Amino acid sequence: MSPHPTPHPSLPTPSHTIGPFYGHALPFPEGGQVAPAGHPGAINVHGYVYDGDGAPIPDALIEFWQAGPDGAFPQVPGSMRRDPSTGGFVGRDGVHFTGFGRLPTDKDGHYALRTLPPGAPDVPYISVCVFARGLTHHLYTRVYFPENGEDALLASLTPQRRGTLVADPEPNGTYRFDIHLQGDEETVFLAFD
Amino acid sequence: MTTQEEITAEIVEIRGQYEKGLADGAPVEHHARRFYPPYRSSILRSPKQPLVAVGGDPELVELRSPAFGHQDITEVDNDLTLQHRGEPIGERITVTGRLLDREGRPVRGQLIEVWQANAAGRYAHLREQHPAPLDPNFTGVGRTLTDDEGRYEFITVKPGAYPWGNHTNAWRPAHIHFSVFGTAFTQRLITQMYFPADPLFAYDPILQSVTDHAARERLIAAYDHDLSKPEWSMGYRWDIVLDGPSATWIEEGR
Numbered sequence: 001m002s003p004h005p006t007p008h009p010s011l012p013t014p015s016h017t018i019g020p021f022y023g024h025a026l027p028f029p030e031g032g033q034v035a036p037a038g039h040p041g042a043i044n045v046h047g048y049v050y051d052g053d054g055a056p057i058p059d060a061l062i063e064f065w066q067a068g069p070d071g072a073f074p075q076v077p078g079s080m081r082r083d084p085s086t087g088g089f090v091g092r093d094g095v096h097f098t099g100f101g102r103l104p105t106d107k108d109g110h111y112a113l114r115t116l117p118p119g120a121p122d123v124p125y126i127s128v129c130v131f132a133r134g135l136t137h138h139l140y141t142r143v144y145f146p147e148n149g150e151d152a153l154l155a156s157l158t159p160q161r162r163g164t165l166v167a168d169p170e171p172n173g174t175y176r177f178d179i180h181l182q183g184d185e186e187t188v189f190l191a192f193d
Numbered sequence: 194m195t196t197q198e199e200i201t202a203e204i205v206e207i208r209g210q211y212e213k214g215l216a217d218g219a220p221v222e223h224h225a226r227r228f229y230p231p232y233r234s235s236i237l238r239s240p241k242q243p244l245v246a247v248g249g250d251p252e253l254v255e256l257r258s259p260a261f262g263h264q265d266i267t268e269v270d271n272d273l274t275l276q277h278r279g280e281p282i283g284e285r286i287t288v289t290g291r292l293l294d295r296e297g298r299p300v301r302g303q304l305i306e307v308w309q310a311n312a313a314g315r316y317a318h319l320r321e322q323h324p325a326p327l328d329p330n331f332t333g334v335g336r337t338l339t340d341d342e343g344r345y346e347f348i349t350v351k352p353g354a355y356p357w358g359n360h361t362n363a364w365r366p367a368h369i370h371f372s373v374f375g376t377a378f379t380q381r382l383i384t385q386m387y388f389p390a391d392p393l394f395a396y397d398p399i400l401q402s403v404t405d406h407a408a409r410e411r412l413i414a415a416y417d418h419d420l421s422k423p424e425w426s427m428g429y430r431w432d433i434v435l436d437g438p439s440a441t442w443i444e445e446g447r
Contacts (some may be wrong), residue, residue: 010293012436013432013435014408015232016383020321024308024334025306026306063257065259077261078265087269087270090198098260099440120254125254126346131383135238136225136227140255171364177287181240183241191244
């Protein structure tokens with residue numbers, strides 16, 4: 001085989017469910033501690049993931065990706081730094097902002113992310129990718145913040161649907177953002193095709 | 194509880210509807226169905242509303258992707274047989290291939306994570322308690338970064354089939370879970386790689402949730418004798434093609 005095969009259009013590898021047994025493989029310590037340690041501008045985004053019966057989902061995995069407060073997209077590795085002597089994790093370095101978080105939901109279906117407020121695009125948001133047993137294909141959504149107004153996507157939605165993308169403010173720099181995979185309060189999920 | 198016969202009948206009916214639709218001009222489905230009742234867990238966990246399309250804006254957050262580097266990986270992360278004091282039980286295999294985009298271009302320097310059951314079909318996960326032995330020398334977790342040609346390689350043992358609770362006598366075909374990042378968050382992929390000619394394929398509602406035959410084939414690695422090493426290991430080849438737009442895609446005016 002040539003070391004440089006000629007590129008040609010290819011059909012995509014199909015997606016599959018993450019299944020129930022990813023817990024020893026994908027979550028990592030400080031996966032939800034995206035804000036640098038002690039940063040005074042850190043915010044909390046937390047909530048529950050629910051199924052179509054309104055039951056909390058205890059085995060979802062959520063990923064978060066965002067710009068920093070300066071609007072730049074971090075190209076900083078180190079979200080899941082490792083210890084070369086033990087093979088374990090050493091955590092983030094506490095200084096750099098990678099813009100990436102990963103959290104499994106707990107037994108109550110709850111997650112809690114500590115991050116910095118995104119500074120881009122004009123109406124900033126945190127991109128969210130949801131995986132779970134039963135989800136054959138991951139789902140994308142976004143966390144918007146009520147103080148930042150609306151972009152074209154939010155403006156295109158009915159008020160009820162729009163509300164599923166906008167976090168509810170709580171005291172102490174905390175926002176509540178629940179994810180409903182199905183049902184009357186079903187979250188708006190996005191396609192990028 | 195539901196029998197395999199009932200599940201198989203549902204699988205066959207949906208596949209028949211899909212193939213009739215194809216013959217009538219419906220589009221090919223390259224991915225799994227989100228709502229696929231034979232896979233019972235999908236019934237309450239798949240959205241009922243259509244996805245909302247966003248695109249055409251090169252400033253989308255989702256067209257960028259987080260960075261991972263050598264500090265996120267250890268030297269033995271891609272060799273699942275070296276992570277304990279002893280060697281794991283099982284058939285030693287190499288799984289290698291290339292990570293590509295829809296244009297066939299290599300996707301370089303991106304993180305691939307894998308996890309799998311041991312040779313007896315048991316995951317090193319506390320909630321997995323079916324009566325197959327754990328292997329003290331096998332965790333079944335690996336990571337690597339793709340090289341400049343988009344290549345990856347894992348050394349591991351072939352996972353066993355295992356039972357699950359979807360219906361009575363449900364067994365998953367042997368598979369390795371893959372989690373892959375691309376140059377855009379839109380290209381994120383979690384999937385499963387299967388081994389050739391597994392007799393469980395037809396019974397498995399997770400594989401069959403991909404209704405298109407050619408798409409299912411893209412989840413099955415090829416046995417490659419040139420990758421097998423004498424007196425040592427068997428070789429499998431599996432290329433991964435990421436879907437979804439990326440920044441380069443938009444910049445090039447597609």
